[in-house]
Amino acid sequence: MITEMNNMERVFGRPESLRPVSTHYCPGCGHGIVNRLVAEVIDELGIREQTIGVAPVGCAVFLYNYLNVDMFEAAHGRAPAIATGCKRVHPNMTVFTYQGDGDLAAIGTAETIHAAARGENITTIFINNATYGMTGGQMAPTSLVGQKTTTSPTGRKIERAGYPIKMAELLATLDGPAYISRVSVSSAKYVVRAKQAIRKAFETQIKGLGYSLVEVLSPCPTDWHMTPAAAIEWLEENMLPHYPLGEFKVPQEAR
Amino acid sequence: MDKRFMTGNEAIAEAALQAGCRYYFGYPITPQNEIPEYMSRRLPEVGGTFLQAESEIAAIYMVYGASGSGARVMTSSSSPGISLKQEGISYIAAGELPCVIANIMRGGPGLGGIQPSQADYFQAVKGGGHGDYHLLVLAPSTVQEAVSLTMESFDLADKYRNPVMLLGDGFIGQMMEPVVFEKRPAVSLPAKDWACTGAKGRASNLVKTLNLDPAELEKHNIKLYEKYQKMRKDEVRLENYLTDDAEVVIAAYGSVARIAKTAIQALRQKGIKVGMIRPISLFPFPYQAFADIAKRVKKILVVEMSMGQMIEDVKLGVCGAAQVSFYGRVGGMVPSYEEIVAEIEKLVKVAP
Ligand SMILES: Cc1ncc(C[n+]2csc(CCOP(=O)(O)OP(=O)(O)O)c2C)c(N)n1
Numbered sequence A: 001m002i003t004e005m006n007n008m009e010r011v012f013g014r015p016e017s018l019r020p021v022s023t024h025y026c027p028g029c030g031h032g033i034v035n036r037l038v039a040e041v042i043d044e045l046g047i048r049e050q051t052i053g054v055a056p057v058g059c060a061v062f063l064y065n066y067l068n069v070d071m072f073e074a075a076h077g078r079a080p081a082i083a084t085g086c087k088r089v090h091p092n093m094t095v096f097t098y099q100g101d102g103d104l105a106a107i108g109t110a111e112t113i114h115a116a117a118r119g120e121n122i123t124t125i126f127i128n129n130a131t132y133g134m135t136g137g138q139m140a141p142t143s144l145v146g147q148k149t150t151t152s153p154t155g156r157k158i159e160r161a162g163y164p165i166k167m168a169e170l171l172a173t174l175d176g177p178a179y180i181s182r183v184s185v186s187s188a189k190y191v192v193r194a195k196q197a198i199r200k201a202f203e204t205q206i207k208g209l210g211y212s213l214v215e216v217l218s219p220c221p222t223d224w225h226m227t228p229a230a231a232i233e234w235l236e237e238n239m240l241p242h243y244p245l246g247e248f249k250v251p252q253e254a255r
Numbered sequence B: 001m002d003k004r005f006m007t008g009n010e011a012i013a014e015a016a017l018q019a020g021c022r023y024y025f026g027y028p029i030t031p032q033n034e035i036p037e038y039m040s041r042r043l044p045e046v047g048g049t050f051l052q053a054e055s056e057i058a059a060i061y062m063v064y065g066a067s068g069s070g071a072r073v074m075t076s077s078s079s080p081g082i083s084l085k086q087e088g089i090s091y092i093a094a095g096e097l098p099c100v101i102a103n104i105m106r107g108g109p110g111l112g113g114i115q116p117s118q119a120d121y122f123q124a125v126k127g128g129g130h131g132d133y134h135l136l137v138l139a140p141s142t143v144q145e146a147v148s149l150t151m152e153s154f155d156l157a158d159k160y161r162n163p164v165m166l167l168g169d170g171f172i173g174q175m176m177e178p179v180v181f182e183k184r185p186a187v188s189l190p191a192k193d194w195a196c197t198g199a200k201g202r203a204s205n206l207v208k209t210l211n212l213d214p215a216e217l218e219k220h221n222i223k224l225y226e227k228y229q230k231m232r233k234d235e236v237r238l239e240n241y242l243t244d245d246a247e248v249v250i251a252a253y254g255s256v257a258r259i260a261k262t263a264i265q266a267l268r269q270k271g272i273k274v275g276m277i278r279p280i281s282l283f284p285f286p287y288q289a290f291a292d293i294a295k296r297v298k299k300i301l302v303v304e305m306s307m308g309q310m311i312e313d314v315k316l317g318v319c320g321a322a323q324v325s326f327y328g329r330v331g332g333m334v335p336s337y338e339e340i341v342a343e344i345e346k347l348v349k350v351a352p
């Protein structure tokens, strides 16, 4: 039996860049999937020893417990500035940030926009789950109009809280970014595409083409107060129409 | 000998370069703009990086990133900008990241003014951000001293893995003086094997500040405290100026101490024996020097460009053994030597 297994081709396993531990994420959370996709891409590009990550403040703060690469833990919203400092010291390393929507599109908006505008040669993985996961489901800058959260208990009202921000579209208006796309992890098909986008973003950086960002629509069943299956459904019915998937900016290789 | 005539701000920048600082991140604010301007010109010449950040918040986290990546790095600002940096300074202290932060103080609170001030003493010395931490705080009183303290700051930061604040005021920043740049003897410093450099052939490194386990966080706080205790023991710096025969002692730091020296000379010509203790390290503070002098001298006058901040530490040192009085000017107003002379004359006239 053992010899037989040894002769088989290994088609699926834990990426080397992913530590053999279980995560703290809730069942049905999108973070776990995206953590793994990042690890798979790092493995496939063979850059585990040349990669430095920056974890956010948010549910993914313990990203460094899962990814086996050198890492920083940022302050809330400041990951792009930390990544900038790191990348300027280590221009040959692949430097990425991993951030939630509160982190990237509220408290850290300035750092995000200016890292993008500078064309800082870093990659950002942006988890849009339309809520503040870690602090218990408050309204996020990306919460949808009408979405009930603990700080918009009767649903997000435009008169009081304005409109959700479409970060991928907003950043794509800048000249600095080289690659901007939005993906989802709500189905197997989308997960495959999400991984392709993450890979493309890292490759953009490795080629030295400039700032890259992948926005990932990601379920938060706990703070949406739904089962994992219902959360997937809610994401596809409500988030996909407001946050269209696709590439908003692709690298101009000959630049 | 490398002798030049330059402003304090430029001298601080050049001293940083000569101390091996190759990364500068900052945001413009008066009266320290000559530091980023000098760095933007000089750093590229020596293969370094100057980056004008989008805010002081971003700048201090760029410092966090560069320091955590193993580099010698600095930022500078003035009072309102230093307030914005406080969150990051707390994180840098918590993460034990070496860096140098120059604060060329101006009048506050709020937007305040752009003239010299010493009103950020509490913020610098007592920990302006959250949590139990301290910066090493050094206060130059001449441009030449700004050079030597800047150079030393980088070594101290690396030695203790702690942020060092160079606390100057608008005077020190703007004043032009001849300065000499002397090579500092190389000191042996701990290897930065904790830095993020890519996990090649070693376990991965992590620069972090979160500790959800209270027992672990307490342990970390005690570790930091022990570091501060070591600084208190080994890094106290002060100048004793004519204190040997003094009957009255002035306590002043930074540019105020220069004005006080002029006052002391004028007073001595009038036969009043005055001396000065000038703290150079504000953290660690030279408490012992004040405890010692208070055994003999019964009148101490603290002079500051504030409403009275360092006076609290002087009183802690003196511990009731002498009368501690205060004279201050604020808002960018600077005490003249005549004013200091008058204050001392008032003090010596009153019977003890
Ligand atoms: C300066 C600061 N403000 C507030 C917080 C509290 N806080 C922690 S995580 C978080 C929001 C996280 O939401 P998001 O970025 O969307 O990430 P998620 O947890 O949903 O993945 C907040 C407000 C903090 N840690 N620091």
Ligand code: SF4
Binding pocket: A024, A025, A026, A027, A028, A029, A030, A031, A059, A129, A133, A134, A219, A220, A221, A222, A223
């Ligand atoms: S709270 Fe939401 S985002 Fe956070 S781990 Fe749970 S499901 Fe994921």
